[in-house]
Amino acid sequence: MILxxxxxxxxxxxxxxxxxxxxxxxxxxxxxxxxxxxxxxxxGVPHVVATCSCTAALHLALASLESDGRNExxxxxxxxxxxxxxxxxxxxxxxxxxxxxxxxxxxxxxVAGLLGPQTRAILPVHFAGQPCDLExxxxxxxxxxxxxxxxxxxxxxxxYREAAxxxxxAATCFSFSSNKNISSGxxxxxxxxxxxxxxxxxxxxxxxxxxxxxxxxHQEKPWHYSVAGPGFRYxxxxxxxxIGLAQLNRLNExxxxxxxxxxxxxxxxxxxxxxxxxxxxLAQTIPNLYVLRVTHGLRDALHAAMRLAGIxxxxxxxxxxxxxxxxxxxxxxxxxxxxAAEVISLPLHTRLRPDQVEHVAAEASRFLKHARxxxxxxxxxxxxxx
Numbered sequence: 287m288i289l290x291x292x293x294x295x296x297x298x299x300x301x302x303x304x305x306x307x308x309x310x311x312x313x314x315x316x317x318x319x320x321x322x323x324x325x326x327x328x329x330g331v332p333h334v335v336a337t338c339s340c341t342a343a344l345h346l347a348l349a350s351l352e353s354d355g356r357n358e359x360x361x362x363x364x365x366x367x368x369x370x371x372x373x374x375x376x377x378x379x380x381x382x383x384x385x386x387x388x389x390x391x392x393x394x395x396x397v398a399g400l401l402g403p404q405t406r407a408i409l410p411v412h413f414a415g416q417p418c419d420l421e422x423x424x425x426x427x428x429x430x431x432x433x434x435x436x437x438x439x440x441x442x443x444x445x446y447r448e449a450a451x452x453x454x455x456a457a458t459c460f461s462f463s464s465n466k467n468i469s470s471g472x473x474x475x476x477x478x479x480x481x482x483x484x485x486x487x488x489x490x491x492x493x494x495x496x497x498x499x500x501x502x503x504h505q506e507k508p509w510h511y512s513v514a515g516p517g518f519r520y521x522x523x524x525x526x527x528x529i530g531l532a533q534l535n536r537l538n539e540x541x542x543x544x545x546x547x548x549x550x551x552x553x554x555x556x557x558x559x560x561x562x563x564x565x566x567x568l569a570q571t572i573p574n575l576y577v578l579r580v581t582h583g584l585r586d587a588l589h590a591a592m593r594l595a596g597i598x599x600x601x602x603x604x605x606x607x608x609x610x611x612x613x614x615x616x617x618x619x620x621x622x623x624x625x626a627a628e629v630i631s632l633p634l635h636t637r638l639r640p641d642q643v644e645h646v647a648a649e650a651s652r653f654l655k656h657a658r659x660x661x662x663x664x665x666x667x668x669x670x671x672x
Contacts, residue, residue, distance in 0.1 A: 288646060290598040291465035294540065294636045295529070302528035309524075314492070315500035317524035321531050322475070328534070329452030331477045333484035335491060336527060340439045340461035340474035341368040342491075342520035347435045347457035347476050348376035348407065350486035356406040356432075362392050363605040363622050365411045369437050370606045378406060382607045384621045387667045388565045390577065390629070391418040393621075398426055407433040412441035412451060414575040414602075415467070416566050420446050420454045427455075435459070439474075440574035442467045443541055448570075452477040457487075462530055465635075467544070467572050468537055470530030473522050493517040541572045543636040547643050548573045551632060554647035558654045560584050562628070575602060576634040578650075582659035585630050588650065595649045600631035620666040 306312055318336050325334040337343045348359065359373045363382040373380045384396040390413040397408060408427055410418040418436070427434050434455030438444075441451045442460045452458045457480070460466075462473040478484050492498045494517030502508045533540075545568045555561065555578065562579040580588050585601075592599050605626045607616040633646055 288597045288633050288638070288642050289635070290600045290631060290633045292635045292637045293464040293469045293471075294536075295469075298532040298535065299529045302532040303525055306524045306528045311500070312525050313500070313523055314498055314521040315524045317527040317531065318522050319500075321470075321522070321527035321534075324531060324534055325475055325477065328537075329450045329458075329477050331453045331479055333478050333481070335476040335478075335484060335487045336522035336530075337474040337476060337491060337520045338522055338526075339368075339463070339472060339520075340437070340459050341372050342518070343459035343474040343476040344369065344372035344409075344435070344437060345375045345518070346487040346490050346520060347459055347478070347483070348372060348378060348409075349490055350483045351407065351433055351435075351456065352482075354406070356404050358402070358404040359407045359409050359435075360397055360400050360405060361409040362411050362413075363607040363619055364390060364413070364603055364626060365437065365606065366439070366603055367606060367609065367611075368439075369409065369411060370609075370612055373409065379404075380606075380612065380615050381405070382615060382617055382619060382622075384619055385413070385625065387562075387579075387621060387625060389413065389416050389418075390564060390625065391416060392423070394419055394422045394426065397423065401426060401430045401432070405430055405432050407435050407456070409435050409437060411437040411439075412444065414564070414566065414577050415440045415444045415571045415573050417441065417444055417446040417451055417570065424455070433457075439466065441572075443537055443572040445570045453479060456480060457483060462526075462533075465574075467540060467574055468530065468533035470522070470526040470533065473526045473530060475522075489514055490517045491520045493519060540636050544573050544634060545571075547634055547638060548576050550643050551576050551578075551647055554644075555650060555654075558651060560654055560657055560659065564629075573634060575600070576632045577602065577629050578632065579625065579628040580630055580654070581628055582662070583627075584654075584657050584659055585628050587657065588653050589630055591653045592646075592649055595645075597646055597649055598633060601626075601629060602631050624666045
């Protein structure tokens with residue numbers, strides 16, 4: 287089976303992890319500090335707080351915003367459930383917004399209509415690594431004095447207006463899980479230019495303790511610590527940080543390979559029947575997913591055909607406003623619902639061989655060229671966004 291995603295670990299990552307194990311210090315310590323410093327330098331931000339996941343980073347970012355009584359966060363429904371869970375964990379109400387059919391990113395027109403006196407933050411998701419319209423979102427946020435906290439789980443290494451994704455808005459949160467542009471095994475990070483938000487996130491990250499164990503090691507009484515307030519166990523271990531550092535050294539290699547695969551798919555799948563391309567700017571994006579829209583009710587059939595051919599594909603995502611856990615926050619989102627029935631993610635990872643990429647493209651092309659839809663579907667996209 288050709289997997290839809292797969293990490294790319296080699297000798298450098300093995301050596302990095304082994305070095306930490308041999309040091310006998312495997313919790314948050316010097317490797318985590320090095321990883322945070324390397325990320326801050328790459329992203330061009332003053333502060334990076336390494337965490338155990340992107341979900342944790344999002345929770346910390348939202349929980350570290352100054353409380354002012356406003357309790358709503360505008361967020362796309364077409365995202366992983368973790369985004370919504372982080373909003374709820376921070377004590378906010380998710381307000382679901384539509385996404386653009388062209389990019390699958392947050393629709394700024396819908397966001398403008400949802401902003402109100404209870405809005406505390408806008409939470410864009412850089413879908414598949416393609417940056418959202420951050421300038422327009424910044425303008426909207428400024429009008430209502432709300433924060434922009436971005437979910438960049440897919441977008442590590444991508445840029446916006448020639449600047450690395452990470453320095454825009456109040457905070458930007460990344461994922462380093464096994465299917466991301468670089469992987470630390472598991473992990474995440476919060477990037478911010480705010481001294482106050484970074485300090486709040488660091489304290490919350492480690493159970494509200496003012497200084498973590500490694501930072502206290504040279505004190506006269508290294509066992510003594512102060513719990514300044516509530517907190518969570520969200521820190522990153524040195525094992526994960528060491529793997530992340532090794533992966534950072536390979537970022538350019540990974541970026542080039544992902545772009546090459548996406549460009550190959552673009553060329554092979556261009557102008558096929560029953561498809562609509564999803565826009566991606568490979569000059570500024572490291573694609574984390576390769577998403578294709580398959581129309582006329584053929585998406586599920588293509589998924590089944592690819593599976594029979596030994597090719598794993600994904601669907602990103604089941605809309606969150608249709609999930610039982612979030613039904614209290616549901617609103618009509620016809621564009622999102624139509625897109626969710628059309629999107630399919632083809633295999634995209636740096637372990638793919640050229641012949642496997644060609645096989646994926648050939649099988650998808652074969653199916654789509656011979657497919658005959660049962661009927662012409664009713665599109666809700668044009669009328670919904672008109």
